[in-house]
Amino acid sequence: MKKLTKLGRYSTFVVIVFLVTLWFFPMWRIDLKAPQYPGGLTMTIWINDVKDDVDVINGLNHYIGMKTIHKEDFKEFVYLPIAMVSFMVMGLLVFVWNRKIGYYIWTGIFTILGLFSFYDFYKWEYDYGHDLDPNAPIQVPGMSYQPPLIGYKKLLNFEVLSQPHIAGWFYILAGILLVSITFYEWKKAKTK
Amino acid sequence: MKSYQLMLCAVGLAIAGQSCKMKDTGSVVQGDAASKVYVAPGKYDEFYNFVSGGFSGQVSVYGIPSGRMLKVIPVFSVNPENGYGFSEETKPMLNTTAGFVPWDDEHHLALSQTNGEHDGKWLFANANNTPRVARISLSTFKTEEILEIPNSGGNHSSPFITENTEYVVAGTRFSVPLGEADVPISSFKENFKSVASFINVDQNSGNMKIAFQIALPGMSLDLSRAGKGPSHGWFFFSTYNTEQANTLLEVNASQKDKDFIVAVNWKKAEEYVKAGKGTKMKTRYYHNTWNEETHSASSKLEEEVLVLDPAELKDMVYMIPCPKSPHGCDVDPTGEYIVGSGKLAALIPVFSFNKLTSAINAKTFEGDYYGIPVVKYEAALHGEVQKPGLGPLHTEFDGKGNAYTSFFLSSEVVKWSIKDVKVLDRVPTYYSIGHLCVPGGDTKKPWGKYVIAYNKITKDRYLPTGPELAQSAQLYDITGDKMQLILDFPTIGEPHYAQAIDAKVIKDRSVKIFDINKNKHPYVAMGEKATKVVRTGNRVDIYMTAIRSHLTPDNIEGVYVGDEVYFHVTNLEQDWDVPHGFAIKHAANAELLIMPGETSTLKFVPDRTGIYPFYCTDFCSALHQEMQGYLRVSPKGSNVPLKYGTGDAAPKAVASK
Known part of the structure; x- marks a missing residue:
């Protein structure tokens, strides 16, 4: 069993620090803009909460029969912090164990967590945009209101822009770092 | 050159038949006055x-x-x-x-x-x-x-x-x-x-x-x-x-x-x-x-x-x-x-x-x-x-x-x-x-x-x-x-x-809204579930809420001629520039204009039986026109029970006995 390079070994700390930002900054932001909202509306998604103009958005979406957003309805806000803390503890184990295989498994778990998170986010957005109250006052045939996973979309009078926030970018950086170091370790192993 | 022009002017005036006039006020504004007072749309x-x-x-x-x-x-x-x-x-x-x-x-x-x-x-x-x-x-x-x-x-x-x-x-x-x-x-x-x-x-x-x-x-x-x-x-x-x-x-x-x-x-x-x-x-x-x-x-x-x-x-x-x-x-x-x-x-x-x-x-x-x-x-x-x-x-x-x-x-x-x-x-x-x-x-x-x-x-x-x-x-x-x-x-x-x-x-x-959680009005309705109508003798207190685009309760029965009816309307909105108004037919005083998070009270004394429409007077939303309701006023001494609600909770027809 081959040991990690010094770079690989200490990169675990960098990854952990990147992920700690999840408790200090939002992961994601969805910006909405309409003629009546010149300053725009912003919903930020945190590791354990939804904040900013959520109440205002909730006040608007009953017209088209969308459900209101409440922190309590997301089991993700319970599981995600647990998953991320577990993942960070695992990083410490990788550091102590100091084996390449540990790092590869760690990266694998991150990839699965990441992909599942995006799938889960997409699924929520799909339900949020499609599961509409059949008695809604405004019904546009064929129209659904799924926000974009990432990027820009126009939904009736609203323009919607969805993108990572500070902690989200650090999360992505953590992923890039993990994959890069994995490749680096793998290459080093082959050349020796 | 100048005197030449002046002379030409004098000749022109003479031809046009103009008499001498005192200076009027139209000529006072000079220079780029317009640009000094122009505040472009969207600017302050x-x-x-x-x-x-x-x-x-x-x-x-x-x-x-x-x-x-x-x-x-x-x-x-x-x-x-x-x-x-x-x-x-x-x-x-x-x-x-x-x-x-x-x-x-x-x-x-x-x-x-x-x-x-x-x-x-x-x-x-x-x-x-x-x-x-x-x-x-x-x-x-x-x-x-x-x-x-x-x-x-x-x-x-x-x-x-x-x-x-x-x-x-x-x-x-x-x-x-x-x-x-x-x-x-x-x-x-x-x-x-x-x-x-x-x-x-x-x-x-x-x-x-x-x-x-x-x-x-x-x-x-x-x-x-x-x-x-x-x-x-x-x-x-x-x-x-x-x-x-x-x-x-x-x-x-x-x-x-x-x-x-x-x-x-x-x-x-x-x-x-x-x-x-x-x-x-x-x-x-x-x-x-x-x-x-x-x-x-x-x-x-x-x-x-x-x-x-x-x-x-x-x-x-x-x-x-x-x-x-x-x-x-x-x-x-x-x-x-x-x-x-x-x-x-x-x-x-x-x-x-x-x-x-x-x-x-x-x-x-x-x-x-x-x-x-x-x-x-x-x-x-x-x-x-x-x-x-x-x-x-x-x-x-x-x-x-x-x-x-x-x-x-x-x-x-x-x-x-x-x-x-x-x-x-x-x-x-x-x-x-x-x-x-x-x-x-x-x-x-x-x-x-x-x-x-x-x-x-x-x-x-x-x-x-x-x-x-x-x-x-x-x-x-x-x-x-x-x-x-x-x-x-x-x-x-x-x-x-x-x-x-x-x-x-x-x-x-400048304040944009009033925080509803700080509302200590004695007749506030903190949410639609807290709405109610309370009768005390001939005084009727209606704890009402307004939010886009309905009033709760919007159907009220069991009010009698001569009752002193107090509409305590709480605007539940917490968004900037979403006031709601409140008006009822024959209101002898005025309407209300209620800011987000605020509670206001309109006193109303119906002087005759009938159905009194009430509605929101501030164009609040696409469904503002639908933001309306009815108050039923029965003769003094009649036994119409006090009932109220909005939507499924509105008073229903009772099967004839």
Whole structure:
């Protein structure tokens, strides 16, 4: 069993620090803009909460029969912090164990967590945009209101822009770092 | 070349058959006036201009330099538009010892100050007719407090303010006997007093309290200004009718060559108060305050006031002779010069505070007025502005050593330098200017830049609207050597004094919504689940909510003819600019306009059976028109049960028995 390079070994700390930002900054932001909202509306998604103009958005979406957003309805806000803390503890184990295989498994778990998170986010957005109250006052045939996973979309009078926030970018950086170091370790192993 | 052109013109005129004409007002605007007042769509004005409403009783707010009206703040008059004075919560604001007074005549405004500069916290306003002083919050633009002034016949010399908002003054225009004494009018000289009230302002809450009243000899207090800098601690009041006439004042109060500027050493007065001097007098006056958490006003009867007699308490009050019924008595930004504007005088006297104190110390007096020393005119005089114009009224300052005085009779603004009392420039106003305003013009640090004229006569300035016209204001650019007219704008009511403040000082503190979680109204419905209808005898309290786009409950049955129905409507919205209105058919008082997070109450007494529609009056959303409901009113003594709800909870048809 081959040991990690010094770079690989200490990169675990960098990854952990990147992920700690999840408790200090939002992961994601969805910006909405309409003629009546010149300053725009912003919903930020945190590791354990939804904040900013959520109440205002909730006040608007009953017209088209969308459900209101409440922190309590997301089991993700319970599981995600647990998953991320577990993942960070695992990083410490990788550091102590100091084996390449540990790092590869760690990266694998991150990839699965990441992909599942995006799938889960997409699924929520799909339900949020499609599961509409059949008695809604405004019904546009064929129209659904799924926000974009990432990027820009126009939904009736609203323009919607969805993108990572500070902690989200650090999360992505953590992923890039993990994959890069994995490749680096793998290459080093082959050349020796 | 020039003479050639002139000749050609003359020939042209002769051919066209034109006679000679006097210069008209159309040609006055020159240069790039339009670009100076143009505020592009989406951009903001540089100044808020708070303008007194005169006989409208309200305060209006304009943007400068555009002259666009931004808001009318209801203060002393009822305002059915938003229920002010009609909702149960606001009725106590207009309570007085004479009962509910639905109007007044509002003349002067004062922005609160810290260190002699506008701090943007509050705006004070006077009620001239039923003597009162109001305080308006500059974060909500709502009237928060109204204090009645006892021993006053007309609160004109008000609400002028000291440099740290220690005091707001209220001086009476009509001298009257103290208390509610019944005396012959002809006993003016013996029985009538001119009372100047000093109202203490709490630095945190802004709450007002009459600290003391100074009972001056019978005359008329017109305007006033606090000293600042070196003259801080003094207050100056202009007077007329020191002749003490009680009839045909037009003639009888214009006899004397000089009236007075009353100089009050209020720090000295404070010492007397501390030493327990003065007379505690039984009286009555109402003190009305608004509570932002209960969204309601309360009204309290006060029954005592402390009166100081200047003839008895020495070194507190002095008189400075001032020519011909002075109106303005304005203190320059340095606090050294006091400008008196005798409205029938042909000159402007400028007094020096330094000289005044020297004269007082050296007792350079020419006599006394009912026991109050009268300082020798020349001893306090800095200089006289010669031939400034006709009928000087009021002066403000640009902070660069210049003064701007309004002239009613010659209808002009005259710019002059304080140091050497020389006239520098003059511009006509359209027509007959009263007060004028330089942004920050009464402070230690005026913003300068503009002078705004508030005119008494409008005539041909705008498209005619029958005999009753809007009032006219004019904006002048004063950044150059020459004052330049750049805009006319119409105003509501009749503006007297106005003040302007840099928008930056207050705009970011403007409240957008009221936090519903802080709503402590006794009849609030915290959410639709908390809505209910409660009957107590013939009183029916409806705890109602409004949110886009329905009222809860919107079907109500079991109300009888003659019931006193109170609609307590809570606006559940927490988003900016989403007020809801509430109106019900035959409402004999007004509608409500309820801000996000606020609760307001409309009293309604149905006088006949039937179905009464009610609805939201403020276009709140795409489904605003659907925001409506019904109240069923049954005959008195019938047994229709009390039922209410919205949607699935609405009262259902009962199967016939």
